[in-house]
Amino acid sequence: MTQRVVIPHVSRIEGHAQITIDLDDNGQVVDARLHVTQLRGFEKFTEGRPFYEMPSITARICGICPVSHLLASVKACDMIMAVQVPEPAYKLRELLHYAQFVQSHALSFFHLSAPDLVLGMDSDPASRNVFGLAEKYPDLAKDGIALRRIGQHTIELLAGQRVHPSWTVPGGVNKALSADTRDEILKDIPQALAIARRALTTCKVLCENFPEEIKTFSSLPTLYAGLSNDREELKIYDGQLRFRRPDGTLAAVLNNPKDYADLIGEAALSDSYLKAPFFKPAGYPDGIYRVGPLARLNAAKSYGTPAADAELEEFRQFFGVMPQSAFLNHYARLIEIVWSLENMQRLLDDPIILDKNVRAHAEVNQSEGVGIIEAPRGILIHHYKVNESGAITWANLIVATGHNNLAMNYGVKQVAQHFIRDGQVSEGVLNRVCAVIRAYDPCLSCSTHANGRPAVQIDIRRSDGSLLKSLNTSDIP
Amino acid sequence: MSKVPVSFEWLSGCSGCEMSTVDLHDRLLEVLDEIELVRIPILMDEKDYPKAALGIVTGALRTDHDVHAAHEMRKSCDKILAFGVCAVYGGPQGAAYAHGQGELEEAVFKKNPTTRTNFIPDQGVPKILPEGVRPIDSEIEVDLYLPGCPPHPYYIAQAIRSVVSGKVPEFGAHNVCFHCRRSMQHSEVVALRRSHDGPVAGDTCFMSQGILCMGSVTLDRCLAPCPQHGTACTGCAGPSEHVILEPQRDIRTEIAERMSRMTRIKRDDIIREIEKRSKTYYAYAMASPVFRKKPTFLLRRWIEQGEP
Numbered sequence: 001m002t003q004r005v006v007i008p009h010v011s012r013i014e015g016h017a018q019i020t021i022d023l024d025d026n027g028q029v030v031d032a033r034l035h036v037t038q039l040r041g042f043e044k045f046t047e048g049r050p051f052y053e054m055p056s057i058t059a060r061i062c063g064i065c066p067v068s069h070l071l072a073s074v075k076a077c078d079m080i081m082a083v084q085v086p087e088p089a090y091k092l093r094e095l096l097h098y099a100q101f102v103q104s105h106a107l108s109f110f111h112l113s114a115p116d117l118v119l120g121m122d123s124d125p126a127s128r129n130v131f132g133l134a135e136k137y138p139d140l141a142k143d144g145i146a147l148r149r150i151g152q153h154t155i156e157l158l159a160g161q162r163v164h165p166s167w168t169v170p171g172g173v174n175k176a177l178s179a180d181t182r183d184e185i186l187k188d189i190p191q192a193l194a195i196a197r198r199a200l201t202t203c204k205v206l207c208e209n210f211p212e213e214i215k216t217f218s219s220l221p222t223l224y225a226g227l228s229n230d231r232e233e234l235k236i237y238d239g240q241l242r243f244r245r246p247d248g249t250l251a252a253v254l255n256n257p258k259d260y261a262d263l264i265g266e267a268a269l270s271d272s273y274l275k276a277p278f279f280k281p282a283g284y285p286d287g288i289y290r291v292g293p294l295a296r297l298n299a300a301k302s303y304g305t306p307a308a309d310a311e312l313e314e315f316r317q318f319f320g321v322m323p324q325s326a327f328l329n330h331y332a333r334l335i336e337i338v339w340s341l342e343n344m345q346r347l348l349d350d351p352i353i354l355d356k357n358v359r360a361h362a363e364v365n366q367s368e369g370v371g372i373i374e375a376p377r378g379i380l381i382h383h384y385k386v387n388e389s390g391a392i393t394w395a396n397l398i399v400a401t402g403h404n405n406l407a408m409n410y411g412v413k414q415v416a417q418h419f420i421r422d423g424q425v426s427e428g429v430l431n432r433v434c435a436v437i438r439a440y441d442p443c444l445s446c447s448t449h450a451n452g453r454p455a456v457q458i459d460i461r462r463s464d465g466s467l468l469k470s471l472n473t474s475d476i477p
Numbered sequence: 478m479s480k481v482p483v484s485f486e487w488l489s490g491c492s493g494c495e496m497s498t499v500d501l502h503d504r505l506l507e508v509l510d511e512i513e514l515v516r517i518p519i520l521m522d523e524k525d526y527p528k529a530a531l532g533i534v535t536g537a538l539r540t541d542h543d544v545h546a547a548h549e550m551r552k553s554c555d556k557i558l559a560f561g562v563c564a565v566y567g568g569p570q571g572a573a574y575a576h577g578q579g580e581l582e583e584a585v586f587k588k589n590p591t592t593r594t595n596f597i598p599d600q601g602v603p604k605i606l607p608e609g610v611r612p613i614d615s616e617i618e619v620d621l622y623l624p625g626c627p628p629h630p631y632y633i634a635q636a637i638r639s640v641v642s643g644k645v646p647e648f649g650a651h652n653v654c655f656h657c658r659r660s661m662q663h664s665e666v667v668a669l670r671r672s673h674d675g676p677v678a679g680d681t682c683f684m685s686q687g688i689l690c691m692g693s694v695t696l697d698r699c700l701a702p703c704p705q706h707g708t709a710c711t712g713c714a715g716p717s718e719h720v721i722l723e724p725q726r727d728i729r730t731e732i733a734e735r736m737s738r739m740t741r742i743k744r745d746d747i748i749r750e751i752e753k754r755s756k757t758y759y760a761y762a763m764a765s766p767v768f769r770k771k772p773t774f775l776l777r778r779w780i781e782q783g784e785p
């Protein structure tokens with residue numbers, strides 16, 4: 001009799017997902033699948049609304065990285081107006097974006113994944129969380145809370161609100177930066193850098209504890225996609241989209257954002273509301289590619305800032321130039337925090353950041369706009385068409401987590417096959433299956449802006465597909 | 478004193494309410510002196526529905542799983558708090574109300590330009606509710622409401638404290654104008670303008686400048702960050718108490734009356750503009766009976782007449 005194990009709701013991720021694992025008669029894993037179970041429908045219900053409202057409405061796709069949606073959206077709107085954003089506004093948008101990387105990555109590492117990494121994959125699930133962490137390692141938990149607060153506080157100082165801020169608008173931003181606010185942000189940076197460095201030291205030690213996880217967390221050759229400049233230094237607000245093969249050779253460069261559909265196609269999966277994008281020239285499913293911290297690093301050559309590049313050199317000494325394991329996203333994420341803070345310092349040190357010219361005004365000058373940026377979890381594409389009066393007639397959104405859909409599915413199966421032997425399924429093993437998803441820091445609210453919700457459940461089914469037993473991970477000894 | 482057990486569940490939403498809770502930062506640990514979180518999926522692995530004194534539900538009802546989860550929460554918790562504009566009113570995804578059944582799925586899976594497949598997923602995924610999006614009190618009894626998109630951590634901390642202590646929270650039912658520092662003034666403006674059209678004066682009420690702002694008809698659960706940062710209120714916390722309680726009051730007539738007194742813009746012009754762009758002005762609560770049951774609320778007709 002074949003068995004199906006269902007994790008009904010994957011916890012400690014952002015959104016709703018379920019995992020099913022199918023075992024054969026000998027208790028070996030034959031398949032494992034991730035089902036994203038949420039669908040909301042933003043593409044449709046933005047139709048008819050004025051284009052300049054798109055930033056504030058699409059920010060509501062996601063509570064974790066609303067800034068990413070805001071920025072992709074305002075870039076698409078800039079294109080519809082055919083304006084170039086004033087330099088101070090461009091830099092303020094970048095600043096906001098780096099602050100978001102700090103808060104989002106801090107959440108992913110400290111609040112969501114550190115419980116697995118520090119307390120252990122097999123530790124007691126009742127305390128395997130940030131509160132358990134705070135009890136056992138109060139300094140580490142306090143660091144995480146402080147770092148996230150600095151990121152969120154910067155967003156609030158700049159944009160007025162931490163979640164769904166309204167300050168970035170088509171043509172620029174709504175309000176210039178004052179010297180006082182600049183100084184207030186600047187004074188937190190040394191503390192934030194110190195925290196990020198401590199976390200990196202911890203992470204390097206922790207990596208030694210997880211050789212099997214590093215070997216099995218979606219460790220497969222795929223294409224990698226990310227934004228970089230012409231020196232192939234990583235960029236998050238602007239840049240060319242590069243696809244690189246696992247051997248390090250360049251597969252494609254997207255020079256004009258409007259041509260994104262030449263390189264990216266999407267396929268629906270029958271058992272998930274999350275679609276699976278693929279690299280079009282290679283077809284489906286061979287065109288599997290990944291995005292996010294590790295993918296960005298593989299797609300680019302360097303970070304382009306001294307401290308982050310020094311960390312990168314050390315990272316590559318250990319793991320090589322094109323490492324494959326999604327586990328290393330944790331490490332890459334922490335380097336990106338250092339890099340983001342270096343960039344915040346650079347932007348704030350530039351006197352132009354206080355310039356009062358922060359917004360260009362224009363009407364509709366083009367009927368179409370595309371904005372591509374890097375969200376903390378990978379590339380994000382907003383594409384709108386408008387009529388003469390500027391009302392949206394059509395919208396297409398391709399969201400970061402989606403790009404990783406095929407690789408996350410592969411990882412779930414790889415981990416399940418490696419750790420489940422002879423039908424023995426422990427809670428710790430199921431936690432590892434969830435942890436591979438966590439390594440991608442998916443945002444399923446985002447990715448299912450069109451679709452619906454994340455969580456993990458386990459059903460055991462007879463070979464005819466009928467349900468024998470449904471388990472919560474807590475039911476498993 | 479023993480800690481009060483609190484359980485969280487999220488339905489269809491964006492996780493922003495959870496983020497706003499985590500944004501209590503150090504105060505989250507302080508709040509934890511008084512409450513014990515027994516379930517919060519974004520931070521903890523508990524997947525069952527343990528008994529709790531307070532159940533906090535975020536997100537709207539969108540799928541059959543959401544309905545199931547809402548009932549599990551009601552069964553396991555003594556009191557239910559509908560948290561955030563989605564749980565209270567349906568939220569931005571409530572705009573599904575403006576579209577026919579199946580249209581959203583069509584747009585995503587069948588008529589999407591970059592999607593090569595032509596089917597809607599139907600295996601191992603919850604079913605989308607045929608009636609679109611619903612607030613949670615259409616399914617379960619709700620004891621307390623805290624709208625906001627998301628509510629500001631200031632309100633979250635107070636709300637949780639008041640439940641724990643059994644006292645009425647200190648905050649009242651002000652509208653957004655209460656915390657806005659812009660000043661209302663009479664003006665000679667004769668026509669509506671959009672904030673997008675050109676520079677906005679920094680210290681004068683948007684309505685005095687002829688720009689539609691929802692602040693005066695929106696409950697304050699945000700501390701008014703948008704108008705202080707140059708953006709008119711979009712009404713994300715849902716209607717003010719006035720609009721909720723009086724069936725004949727509606728946001729478009731309320732705004733039109735106020736603005737036509739402050740400026741020289743005609744009342745009817747304002748009403749027509751709001752109707753024409755009703756998807757914008759009713760964006761967060763159109764799925765709620767608060768509006769749907771108002772005899773003058775004809776959103777679907779306005780959209781037909783107003784859309785390109």
